[in-house]
Amino acid sequence: MNKELSNCVECESDYYSGSSIMVGLCPECSYQIYDYENCEHEFKNDRCVKCYWNGNVSEYLKRKKKMDERAFKTLIEYLEKIPSIQKPIAFGDENGLWWLKFSLDIENKLAWNVVQELGCVINYISINERLPTVFYPVSPAPYMNGGPYDFLSWVIETKDIEFKPGTLKKWLEGRLPNPIDDLEQWNVE
Numbered sequence: 745m746n747k748e749l750s751n752c753v754e755c756e757s758d759y760y761s762g763s764s765i766m767v768g769l770c771p772e773c774s775y776q777i778y779d780y781e782n783c784e785h786e787f788k789n790d791r792c793v794k795c796y797w798n799g800n801v802s803e804y805l806k807r808k809k810k811m812d813e814r815a816f817k818t819l820i821e822y823l824e825k826i827p828s829i830q831k832p833i834a835f836g837d838e839n840g841l842w843w844l845k846f847s848l849d850i851e852n853k854l855a856w857n858v859v860q861e862l863g864c865v866i867n868y869i870s871i872n873e874r875l876p877t878v879f880y881p882v883s884p885a886p887y888m889n890g891g892p893y894d895f896l897s898w899v900i901e902t903k904d905i906e907f908k909p910g911t912l913k914k915w916l917e918g919r920l921p922n923p924i925d926d927l928e929q930w931n932v933e
């Protein structure tokens with residue numbers, strides 16, 4: 745690898761030119777902005793030994809991260825208002841592939857309506873309008889732990905890092921009862 749130093753125009757850190765596919769951007773910034781492959785950083789003495797990045801983050805990327813986090817929080821706040829969804833909603837993010845996990849109060853008479861509505865929007869709006877998200881149940885081994893009242897959870901996750909939590913919130917708002925916490929708006933048979 746070319747260990748000649750370049751300076752990143754975004755974060756202003758020096759980096760080994762050979763460690764980045766892009767000219768003028770360190771592997772970290774080219775990943776954050778253009779989704780190119782990142783370096784698997786390994787920090788020693790405040791620098792990555794593989795790409796020489798010093799951990800700097802530009803103001804622009806700091807703002808972008810904050811905005812993404814805010815959108816994530818707004819989605820969680822929205823979901824928390826849905827009848828039968830129990831707080832807290834767990835969440836995480838692996839390289840942009842975000843996920844949420846929560847349980848439903850299965851004694852709430854709207855619980856199955858909620859599963860149905862979420863299943864419709866998140867998994868299957870229509871053949872032509874599939875969102876890159878999935879909604880599915882998960883559980884630890886029931887015989888070792890217990891039944892659905894305490895151990896059944898539901899996961900929402902994206903399969904596409906381009907798909908942001910804020911976009912899912914817009915889809916849900918467009919399709920689910922409005923206002924979301926108004927029980928009258930939910931179709932109960």
Ligand SMILES: [Zn+2]
Binds near residue numbers: 752753755756769774
């Ligand atoms: Zn950079």
Ligand SMILES: [Zn+2]
Binds near residue numbers: 783
């Ligand atoms: Zn690195």
